[in-house]
Amino acid sequence: MDITPETSEQTRQRLLRVMAHARADVLPGDYTFAEFPVAQFPAHLASSLAGSALALVRDHAVWSALVPAPAQTKAEDCYTVLCFHFAPDIPNSGFVGWLASEFKRRLGTGVFVICGQNSSDGGVFDYWGIPRSVAPQAINLIHAMQSQGGAE
Structure with a gap:
């Protein structure tokens, strides 16, 4: 885990860079x-x-x-799941809290995050569950942030 003091702006810039270099795969189905x-x-x-x-x-x-989700699952219990795999050479400490806060601030939604480890694919990976009702907006936001982070 990376422990380095940063200003809020330095953290934001680093995490935008993390976002730009992360692979974000949207899993099919709910x-x-x-x-x-x-x-x-x-x-x-x-x-x-x-x-x-x-x-x-x-x-x-x-x-x-x-x-x-089985076909009979209530809409409010359905989630779109994204899987983030991170570049191993960019510290992603704070990513979950930062992006979850952005989703809440910009889209009004909470999320759930489940983390795993795949040493042969960048290390830590995250499954992000986003309510199906706001998934298109969340995916658009992720793409916009990836573009913004790559514009350094």
Whole structure:
């Protein structure tokens, strides 16, 4: 993790550069969360979610799996998912909080973020869940920010 004091403007410029050099892939289809009791793991995962879950997280009582949304899923429970892979040579510390704040400020929406690690593809990667209702605006904002960060 990069620990370097920065002004707010220096942080913004660095994170725009991170954005410009990141690969942002929009996954096809909608996603939602499927929950099942901790006691049903791994049987429930193997029987119904294997191969389709993008992420699994749990608390004290349930596993929550990010999965493709079935056709009958309510619109408010559907998310467009973007996957960011970052350039390994540009410190991306603070990216999640910064971009989430930009989405809230500009689009009025919250997001969810689930992070993973792929050492052969830049290191840390993020799945960003954006409510389907504002996904086109969010994707346009990402493209605009990528262009802005590349204009240095």
